[in-house]
Structures are given as structure tokens and as C-alpha cells.
Amino acid sequence: MSITARKERQKEELKGKILQAAKALFMEKGFEETSIRNIAEKIEYSPTTIYLYFKDKDDIFHALHTEGFVLLNQYFRPLAHVSDPFERLKAVMKAYINFAKENGEFYDLMFIINSPMKSVEKEAGEWEEGKRAFEFLIGTVGECIQRGYFHGMDAEVVAFTLWSMVHGICSLEIRNRCSVVSALNQEDLANKATGVIQEILERMHSKPQ
């Protein structure tokens, strides 16, 4: 009895160690530069052992992908207590951008890199943490609409649009498209763009209050 339990525990432990090693390498070198052989070396197992715990490389990074969404939701959680929905909305967008800045490689994996989506699309049904994040945004937008913001628009569509806006800034910065286009410091430009979006948002209430 307890002996199979111990084995189970040990298997889970090693699976955790693989993930932990993958995460460390991934965070310091990025997705492309992290190989299964690297991960294996780090945990002092043979590369093929990893295939006993994960189907393939995508599978590993799919696990990190959902881990990233857990982290993003941690950025969002405190904002649930902001009662004014428009203030909350602005705070969510700021938090999203901060998340991107502070977790560049995770952001890349979650919103840019192709690899993890193959697994996500297969799962279809489940995708809890990702949907939680987006639904928090939709909910907030919905409340804003009730208060006269984004008049006549659909909450889901507006939420997606706002997400697109901040994602545009974050992904252009992460993939280095800012510096080549402007004399401005890359981070500066992104900050100012964020300012413009805030400015735009302010003008989005048709019937104030």
C-alpha cells in the first residue's frame, strides 16, 4: 500500500524537478535555447528519462505555460477589491504590462511562442487559468459598460480589443521592434504608448457616471 504511494510520490517529485529545471533554464535563456538535453543534464538524468514524464518538448512548455497564467492571476487577484470598475480596468491593464515587464520569458511563452498552443488546442475543454484571467477582464469591462463606458459595445469584444492593445505594446517591446523605429529609448516609448492608451480610455465613457 504505502509502498506504491511512495513510488507515486517519487514520480511526482521527479516530474516536479524536471519542470523546475526547465523553468530555470527557460527563464535565463528562453525557449529556443533550452533543450531537453540541457534539462536532463541539470537534473542529472538521461535525456530519455524526460520522455517517461512528458510526451514531448511542447508538453513541458505547456506545463510552464499554465504556470505562467497562475502567476498572471496573482498579479490580478488584489485588483478584485477595486470597487470602481473603470479604475479596476485601468489597474488590470497596468498590472498586465507590469507582468510582461517582470516576466518577459513567461510572457513570450504565454502569448507569442507557438509551441504551447498545440497542447492547449487539444485540451480544448480545460484551460482554467488562462480563461480565469480573460474572464476577469471581461467581467470588469462588463461592469464598465453598465456604467456607461464603451456604450453599445460587446464586453467580450471590448475586452479582446483592450487586451490586443496592451499585448501590442508588450510584444513589440519583447521582440525588439521598438528600438529600430524610434530614437526614443525602447522602454520610454512603451511607457508613453501606455500613457496614450490610458488617455484614450478616459475618453471612452459616453454617459459619464
Place this chain on the structure above:
Amino acid sequence: MSITARKERQKEELKGKILQAAKALFMEKGFEETSIRNIAEKIEYSPTTIYLYFKDKDDIFHALHTEGFVLLNQYFRPLAHVSDPFERLKAVMKAYINFAKENGEFYDLMFIINSPMKSVEKEAGEWEEGKRAFEFLIGTVGECIQRGYFHGMDAEVVAFTLWSMVHGICSLEIRNRCSVVSALNQEDLANKATGVIQEILERMHSKPQ
């Protein structure tokens, strides 16, 4: 005399053939799936020959990268004749989105994939076609500001922000982040988001006319 000219011409010809083969493979299979060995096979040369014409794989895709910007500028060129700057601005954004839709792999290379930027950043000075595209946008925004749109804002910053917005939509669609987040058809969602942005733009003139 003419003999060296012919050789020069032939060298240039083969360089062109490499690029052409790379482009064909790239457009049907994408960046990751196009190998130097593939390209070599297509033009019936040994893989190493390619290195006599291009420094490395990045160098090839850097060439395609600028080719993509030439194409983008062709989407923009007709719009130079739209006299009203705000109408022109909206048309530019539409054209950009059309470009992305009709040239997905090129878009990926130009605005998402890391590889070509290594070369772009080294060139530093030159990057003509890319800057032409962006400066067309800045110019249009500048004229809009003169007519009372985006009051008190900086043209370059606004241009970058608008670019971010449409890039957000395009890149989320290309990298398949729409379908997982909404029951809506992916293209539908992107179209509706574009509509919201148009709507937002309409509200951006402080002193109309």
C-alpha cells in the same frame, strides 16, 4: 572586362535564386520549417554553397524581411493620395491589417520572429523600407494632430501606439491566441476588434475640423 561583368551578374543571379527559393519555402512552411538544406535542394546546389552568398540563416531571412517591408509599402502607396489625414490614417490601419491577413508568414517575419532583428540592429544606420513605412504613419498622424486630433500628444508616440493596437490584433491572430479565449470565430473576433479601434479613433478629435 565584360567577362567579369558576366560573372558578377551570374553571382547576383544565384543569390537571387537562393532568395527566391527561400521565399517560396518560407511562405508555404514558415520560418522554423525552412532549412538551409531545403533551400539548397530546391535550387539544386549543395547546402554549403549558400554560405558563399549569405553569412548565415538570419542573413537570408533578413533579406526576406526587408522584402516584406517593400511589399507593405506597396499596400500603403495608393493611400498617399487620400487628402484628408484622418481618413488616410484609418485607411493605413486597414491596409496594415489586410497586409497581415494576406501575407501571414511575412508578417510573422517582419514583426514577430526574432531572427531578422539581429541583422537589422547591426545595420543600425540603414533600414530604409522599414522606416519609410513607419514615417508614413507618423506623417499622417502629424497631420491629424494639426487638425485637432490627438490633441497635445506627440505624433511619434501616437503612431507607435496605433501601430501597437493593430499589431496586437494581428499577432494574437497569427499566433493563435484568439480561438482559445472566445467562442467566436477567430477572424470574426479580430474583425470586431478592428471595428472597436475604428470606433475609438472616431472619438479622438478634440476640436473637430
Place this chain on the structure above:
DNA sequence: TAATTAACTTAACACCGTTAATTAACATAT
């Protein structure tokens, strides 16, 4: 005609993700 240069190829290096076959350790049943 001999020496040099240019264009190209073959062979090889060091990696990659992944699969098949194999060993070693352990648990169970006789």
C-alpha cells in the same frame, strides 16, 4: 604552359528532438 583564383562540393562537427532496444532494480506469486 604553369600558377593562381574562384565556385562549388564532400566530409565532418556539434548540436537537436525523439524512438527502440536493453539493462538493472524491485515486487509479487509460487
Place this chain on the structure above:
DNA sequence: ATATGTTAATTAACGGTGTTAAGTTAATTA
């Protein structure tokens, strides 16, 4: 207590990648 079966991990290998060094062949110059 011995034989059997199962599990975890390994080694070896396949077919691929980008890239470099060394070698070949043909054309051009001296």
C-alpha cells in the same frame, strides 16, 4: 527462496539542424 513479471532508467541510434574546414574542379591570369 526462487522464479516471474513489472517498472524505471539507461545506451544506442535515427534523421534532422546550422555551420566550418578541407578538398576538388574549372576558369583566368602570368
